[in-house]
Amino acid sequence: MCGVFGIVGHPEAANITYLGLHALQHRGQEASGIVSSDGDKLYAHRAMGLVQACFSPKDLSTLPGDQAIGHVRYSTAGGSHIKNAQPFAVDYSHGSVALAHNGNLTNYENVRERLEARGSIFQSSSDTEVIVHLIAMSTQDAVEDRVIDALSQLEGAFSVLFLTPTGFIAARDPHGFRPLCLGKLVHKDGNAIVVASEPTAFELIGAEYTRDLAPGELLIVGGGEMRSIFPFEKKPAKACIFEYVYFARPDSQLGGASVYEVRKALGRRLAEEQPVPSGSGETIVIPVPDSGVPAAVGFASAAGLPFEMGLIRSHYVGRTFIEPQQTIRHFGVRLKLNPNRAVIEGKRVIVIDDSIVRGTTSRKIVKMIRDAGAKEVHVRISSPPTRWPCYYGIDTPTRAELIAANNSVDQIRDYLAADSLGYLSLPGLAQSVSASRTLANLPVLKDPVASHCHACFSGDYPVALSRQKSPSRPPRHVSS
Amino acid sequence: MCGVFGIVGHPEAANITYLGLHALQHRGQEASGIVSSDGDKLYAHRAMGLVQACFSPKDLSTLPGDQAIGHVRYSTAGGSHIKNAQPFAVDYSHGSVALAHNGNLTNYENVRERLEARGSIFQSSSDTEVIVHLIAMSTQDAVEDRVIDALSQLEGAFSVLFLTPTGFIAARDPHGFRPLCLGKLVHKDGNAIVVASEPTAFELIGAEYTRDLAPGELLIVGGGEMRSIFPFEKKPAKACIFEYVYFARPDSQLGGASVYEVRKALGRRLAEEQPVPSGSGETIVIPVPDSGVPAAVGFASAAGLPFEMGLIRSHYVGRTFIEPQQTIRHFGVRLKLNPNRAVIEGKRVIVIDDSIVRGTTSRKIVKMIRDAGAKEVHVRISSPPTRWPCYYGIDTPTRAELIAANNSVDQIRDYLAADSLGYLSLPGLAQSVSASRTLANLPVLKDPVASHCHACFSGDYPVALSRQKSPSRPPRHVSS
């Protein structure tokens, strides 16, 4: 997963982008970058780490101009390297172009093989690099047409921002897998246009949210005007439903609906679908903080049970925490979460989490709660079992590693050593999203399930993956 | 404020101390250090920054032995320098000694002046340095007696750990201002004794909490045995009540009482003492996260109002965040907290915080909530007005900067631009602590107010400050 931010028409474009990226930090902590334009040239700075570590005041001062785009990149297993940091910025026949991409291209391997056959060279292992090649090779003349030409050849998920010395383009793929929204920032010298993965980036900088970009929309800004076109073949909208469950910030809106309200609704629905078995003794509802908090608030209120902070999260565990070796091992989640014995001891505990991936963390949490004196531990998950990998931009493990891909709910419950385990149903999830839209006076979704991509739960992939390399290809990929 | 941790009798003493300090990280983020002993020599490592940044695996490997003490230091205004990092470790006539100190000595200046007159030199600006001088100058023979001799000359707050190549001593001042507790860690080669500022450090390492050290207690560990003595003149117990309100971790116990339960009780009592004025429209209770969460849970349940996460805290704001200059300024709390418009908009909002110091942050929070669409903003504080500086180890601003020292509650409310403002009373605070002790089957406090130090609220200082330098002294203090 990644986050993108762009701005046109602000004298401090790079500074604003820096703040916008900070507000999108939850979408990627591995690397971050900004490319700005002063109308004549592009200026780039990229580095590994959190936004605040990537940019010193001096770095920001090397990024002049009144338009900029930025990117935060998620930490993935193997490809953690500055070469893969975005925005990408290259020179080609028509000048310079930079781009920042959130998503994943399902026909990347095919396109890359085709490009290489034409003589293209590749310097990164990121699928984003094919986009600039396609732009460079386009026979169209205008940048806008070259971008359309390039994106038309791509399949999968892309919410992408382009910057040239004189213009800015934002595009969202025809299914609208990943979010992208538009806003306006009024400043003393005029109005700036801002685009971001989530509207929470607008709040920080004092901008107003206007609307989400529609699936398939291309927004062209330049020469003082903004145009919107729909150059791609229309496809059914398939916004990622997992953004609501976990990925987006709770204070964001997706498609206009409050993520926090959706999560509370998931908790309420979960309380209905998966009530806690009756039993004697005091029963409390606790979240796995911070992501499980809204669903736990919803669950507790629907179930008429007290909400308590039964697990305390440490704010001081960074990526650099190194566990000492030898006898004291495998602290893992304990360094981050500590049971609050005073509220847990002697209680029946309902613990609310958003999802279970491999199950190892959940198992440790159950043990931790039980060791702190809980009489019973009931696990409730505010989404369906995660059974399939995502092809559209979320970094999930393989099927072999997904516990729900290979085990029944009962088997998972036994692995977790929980007294009971309950998942939310897919209709329950989709209807909760739909209901929260109503709350925001948004149009009713006729078929809430079909309106979203839920492949990670259902295996129902809107776009097939065609990443297989042709068998005759020579070994390649520089490792660095 | 600072945190201390010590362990005797574990083959990985330094590693365990590292983890213990991590669990005490909330008590000090400026610097951290460990001194270990292998029975023959002391080994020290100190550095600036978070525990995880201060110790590499290689650093830990330079700290052998089965006993160790550690320290985390709070970031203070001026004296941020490696020279002031603890544990202090020095050589003197009887060998080497290291110490880690949480607290503040009220007669530091007098003692220092006396020591300097005798010919002592000072290399730091930390009050802790006088302790080692007094030990070195003692005419007693045994280390234990020298420590008693030294501590007997000191006034104020000290929870302090001493380590020599062959022994370990923990001491708490006669008033017991700062917490210090004892635990046991069973490991495959035997039992280790552990001492820490808060029992939460025990949870992480799998140790059991035994009891708090009593005010005035000196615990001597060495030669395979542990003894407890009370060598100081007995004084009334005066545990810091602000530890319950803000400083300690919610999953800790202080004096045996759960900090989380105390904070919930504060919220409930606050709801009684300072109910929200009646008015029309939906009313919600929101915490200033994370410290305000337990009190908000208690307030909401007592008031029968919904608890909501109306402010979302970013986990990515570190100490290095640098705001870009010029037009976009003064982000401050906005980088850390974002209003959750979906739950706030159109509501009467009761926002719960633990205390108000200067008022500037609270003012920004009120504005942020109102800008997000709240109809009314009612501020409720789960402690009395903070009117006096702390002389016993908490880094508070001067009276001139404390808004409550110079303004009435009405004036503060006006400054915050809140619709109403209510503080908890001191009796309400003390009785809530007392009630939570009952919950944990602890002895009843006859006079809860008198049993604690509440000088920051009342100005009633158990020990007077005698820090004034004599006017005839030459200018000094090396700045570095």
Place this chain on the structure above:
Amino acid sequence: MCGVFGIVGHPEAANITYLGLHALQHRGQEASGIVSSDGDKLYAHRAMGLVQACFSPKDLSTLPGDQAIGHVRYSTAGGSHIKNAQPFAVDYSHGSVALAHNGNLTNYENVRERLEARGSIFQSSSDTEVIVHLIAMSTQDAVEDRVIDALSQLEGAFSVLFLTPTGFIAARDPHGFRPLCLGKLVHKDGNAIVVASEPTAFELIGAEYTRDLAPGELLIVGGGEMRSIFPFEKKPAKACIFEYVYFARPDSQLGGASVYEVRKALGRRLAEEQPVPSGSGETIVIPVPDSGVPAAVGFASAAGLPFEMGLIRSHYVGRTFIEPQQTIRHFGVRLKLNPNRAVIEGKRVIVIDDSIVRGTTSRKIVKMIRDAGAKEVHVRISSPPTRWPCYYGIDTPTRAELIAANNSVDQIRDYLAADSLGYLSLPGLAQSVSASRTLANLPVLKDPVASHCHACFSGDYPVALSRQKSPSRPPRHVSS
């Protein structure tokens, strides 16, 4: 200027390359990199700074395999960026290829424009990037043929090493501007082939110098054998004569001739061509250390005058030395060189340097010597006046900045405030090189002047520069 090193057939290929690059450090201090191959994939590491700072043991351990190439890059004015660090490594249709280049392509702009018109994108501002594009676009099948195809389209200077997962190619341009030599390293598991910019890299690793690659030669190593071909149109040999004067290490051989012996011969010839005017008083010969030492030794012996170290060089001035501002300014050369008053005072001083570029440093040196009490200061330069910029890989200033391009020798002498100034003649320089070849039993050069590139002295460029951009091209170049 840059340095390259390659090795095939050694189990510690990357480690050896690291040492080889260290020995070539004088050819480039800005950045350094190594790409290794284990027969299956390429592995790359590049960083800014000296070789020893670029590679930790851990970095080296990420570079497996028995073949490797490496590069040290010279600090140039503007383009100091990790993106320009070499070896370049990319993926293309036939797999992966890496290359390390010393030299400069005179038709770079033309080729780049042609490539961009075909749709190529450029990620660096280095001329080396066009080489990989040409390889990728070649219609040839074998890597060897693609490399020949690519290099055939290029003009200017290239001593270049290529590495693929299964093979290694070294090539020197038809004029042989920049040096490149071949050696053999016998180790316990067999013989390795080594290639380096200078044979001094062989000495350190215990390899034997075999011969220089001939101008236009392509050396192909793979499958256990080595072949040499000459695929380019034959051109007159034009080895850079300035390598003898300044650039190469004195303990190197170029074209088989000892650089140290050449420099001594330059000094002897200079003593004949530019003797010191007679005068009264003791006369001494001093070098500008370290590069002027051999010529000064030669001059002193030919002139029958004492050689003295009249200037002492500090070994502690790195690139990071920051001069404090205000009154004490412009230390420049003084931080690096200090006059040795005891030997200078009261003497007639002949100071020997290899060249004068802008004249500012020489002027300071003359002043420094005079201030130390010299009666007279006579400057002797062991090469002709530097009047023209180099197009073949040496980073020289523009003509406007070259003092000899715009001033007569008398004018320069006046600027330096020297008592006399004498340069070596071009025939004198070339004949000295030639004479030193005889010393090494190398074939006699029929026309020593014509056998070398001496464009920086004569303006006689063997290959014209065609770097001009077409005026219709859009602005480009990402700055980062």
Place this chain on the structure above:
Amino acid sequence: MCGVFGIVGHPEAANITYLGLHALQHRGQEASGIVSSDGDKLYAHRAMGLVQACFSPKDLSTLPGDQAIGHVRYSTAGGSHIKNAQPFAVDYSHGSVALAHNGNLTNYENVRERLEARGSIFQSSSDTEVIVHLIAMSTQDAVEDRVIDALSQLEGAFSVLFLTPTGFIAARDPHGFRPLCLGKLVHKDGNAIVVASEPTAFELIGAEYTRDLAPGELLIVGGGEMRSIFPFEKKPAKACIFEYVYFARPDSQLGGASVYEVRKALGRRLAEEQPVPSGSGETIVIPVPDSGVPAAVGFASAAGLPFEMGLIRSHYVGRTFIEPQQTIRHFGVRLKLNPNRAVIEGKRVIVIDDSIVRGTTSRKIVKMIRDAGAKEVHVRISSPPTRWPCYYGIDTPTRAELIAANNSVDQIRDYLAADSLGYLSLPGLAQSVSASRTLANLPVLKDPVASHCHACFSGDYPVALSRQKSPSRPPRHVSS
């Protein structure tokens, strides 16, 4: 070994000190520090590493005032730690005092034991710390008298600078073991007094050398005047003769004599005392650069043999160079020195070095020269065999490690595998120093041998070492 620098009366005192320390960098590369005074307080900055790495412009800006002292510290085996970095700066009863010390106190252990018995604590393992304790404990009133009181209790070598907020004192021990000299820096606002270990520090900053401080002299600067007193019992002058041989910079003067001229004289005398055995074939004289160069120049001229640079020194080997492990090992001196085959091959080589310590480096150099084709290798050393450790401030290995302490010259020659080995005699060394003084019009030394400390050659220690700890003392020394 260390270097000290001080200045009084310059508006940029810290900046000038920074430059002065840079010029003294050869005396210590481990750590460096500056303490300045603005008349009211002391300001300190110390760090590990070279001067240029220790001080950023920002660091220098934190050091205000018109007087300052600085220190460079030599890298010693074990005690490399910031705690030992100087200047030391402490507070005591009469204010603040800082000091920078070059030398070694022979009665350190005794004094420390006495101080500890009085109750002093020690925070470093540096002998310098006792000086500040003695100042603090003095019963005298004026700082000057306290310093005299303190220094009078010390034995051994000290060239030491003291700084208080209002005054500056420089002192040299009664034997004058280590150098210390005085100069004057004229600047636009007046004249500043400068003091430094070597006058070479004056050259860089444009100051004039006035004279050496006499043994036993105390220079007191303050209130606009400078006084010189001789408060200690008079002792025979014993300047370290090894400073001439190796330690001082060649462009320095010691006791008024040029170090470079002394070294040339050593080479000439060596040629007389230890001529090269006759033999057939060309014979050349080469130095081990850089320290052996002047002696080689002298030897070559006296012997009528050509001087050549037969070994080339790399300027890029820093302290951080890490050798890759496994087959390629033990590069050691090869990374720093490379044989210049062209001048060595087939010759009889006389290699001149200043001293032999352990013999391992010399052995490698001999092998390197022989491997480069030398017919014979004759080693000549411009000082007597180094047989005894230094107690006065030079970091030498123990006797067990000194090859000349345990082997005859013949045995050493065999170990080096040299064809012959010759050392200069002690009278030869001392008379050469004496002769060079004549050159500078300095008073004749009646007994040149007796006028110097030559304990490292003769074992004739002017001051006995009394460092033995009393056996009853407890174990101590904190390791950090």
